[in-house]
Amino acid sequence: MSGDVGESKVARIALTVLALAVMGGLLVLPLVLVLQMALSAGLPALWAALTEPDTVASIRLTLLVAAVVVPLNTLFGLCAAWCLTRHRFWGRRLMLPLLGLPFSVSPVVAGLLFVLLFGASGWFGPSVMGMPVLFAVPGLVLATAFVTVPYVAAQLIPVLAAAGPEAEEAGLTLGANGWQLFWLVVLPRLRWPLLQGVLLCNARAMGEFGAVAVVSGRIAGMTNTMPLQVEALYNQYNLAGAFAVAAALALLALITMALRGVVDWAQARTIARGQAAVLNVPA
Numbered sequence: 451m452s453g454d455v456g457e458s459k460v461a462r463i464a465l466t467v468l469a470l471a472v473m474g475g476l477l478v479l480p481l482v483l484v485l486q487m488a489l490s491a492g493l494p495a496l497w498a499a500l501t502e503p504d505t506v507a508s509i510r511l512t513l514l515v516a517a518v519v520v521p522l523n524t525l526f527g528l529c530a531a532w533c534l535t536r537h538r539f540w541g542r543r544l545m546l547p548l549l550g551l552p553f554s555v556s557p558v559v560a561g562l563l564f565v566l567l568f569g570a571s572g573w574f575g576p577s578v579m580g581m582p583v584l585f586a587v588p589g590l591v592l593a594t595a596f597v598t599v600p601y602v603a604a605q606l607i608p609v610l611a612a613a614g615p616e617a618e619e620a621g622l623t624l625g626a627n628g629w630q631l632f633w634l635v636v637l638p639r640l641r642w643p644l645l646q647g648v649l650l651c652n653a654r655a656m657g658e659f660g661a662v663a664v665v666s667g668r669i670a671g672m673t674n675t676m677p678l679q680v681e682a683l684y685n686q687y688n689l690a691g692a693f694a695v696a697a698a699l700a701l702l703a704l705i706t707m708a709l710r711g712v713v714d715w716a717q718a719r720t721i722a723r724g725q726a727a728v729l730n731v732p733a
Contacts (some may be wrong), residue, residue: 458493468655472504481700481703482717485697486558487689488694489697494714499690500698503671504674507672508676508679509676511673512672512675516593519594522599524644526603527601527647528606528640530549530607531589532636534546549600552596552599558660558661561591561665564596564664566579585666589666590665590675592665594662595659597654597658598651601647602644602650603647605643609643613639618631619637648709652706653706656702658677676695677699680695683695
C-alpha cells in the first residue's frame, strides 16, 4: 500500500513538472521573448513604433471591428442558446453542429468563402447597398464575426441546459412578461458565463489573422488589423515595430486572462454563497 502511495506521489510530481515545462516552453517563454524584444530598444523606441501612423490605424481598425463583432455575437449567442435549450423544432439537431462549424473550418477557408460570395464574379457582387465588402471594413467584420460566432453560445448553452426551464415557468405562472422574465430570471443566472463568452469572443476578434488576411487586401493604413500589421512590419524587416505591435497584442491577451480570472473567481464565490445559503451556513 505504501509503495502504491509513493508511486502515485512520484507520478503526480512527474506529471506536474511535465505540464509546467510544456506550458513554460509553449506559452510563457514566447510571451517573455516578445516583451523582451519589444523593450530591447527602450520605452521611447517602443512608443515611437506604436505611434507610427499605419500602426495607429491598425489599432483603431482592430478596436472598431471588435466593437462591432462582439455585441452582435453576444446578441446572437443569447438568442441561439435560448432557442436551442428551450425549444424543439425541425432542424435543431443540424443547428447544433453548424454552430460549431467555425471551430473546425480553417479561418483561411472562411475568408475564401466571403471572397467567393462578394468577389467581382461572386453571388452577391462586390458591393452591398453601394458599400464595398472585400478590402474594406464590412469584409473584416463579416470574416471576424464568422470565426467568433460560437464563443458566447458555447458558454451559455450548457448553463441553460443544466438549469432547466422551471424558474422561467414559475415566472410565467406569476405573471411576468417576456422582458421581466429575461432581465429578472434568465440573465442573472447567465451573467458570469456570458462575461466569459464575451471575453473569449473579444480576444479572438482582436487576434484573428487567417480570415481577415484573405478579405482585407492588406492595405497599409486602411485594412491592416494589428495581427496583419505585425506580419507587414516583419516582412519589411522592421523588427522593432513588429515586436511593439506584438507586445500590444500580448498585453491585450494578458488583460483578457486577468479579467477571465476575476470572472471565474466571482462565479465560484457566487456559487459558494448560494450553497451556503441553502445549507444555512456562513460562506
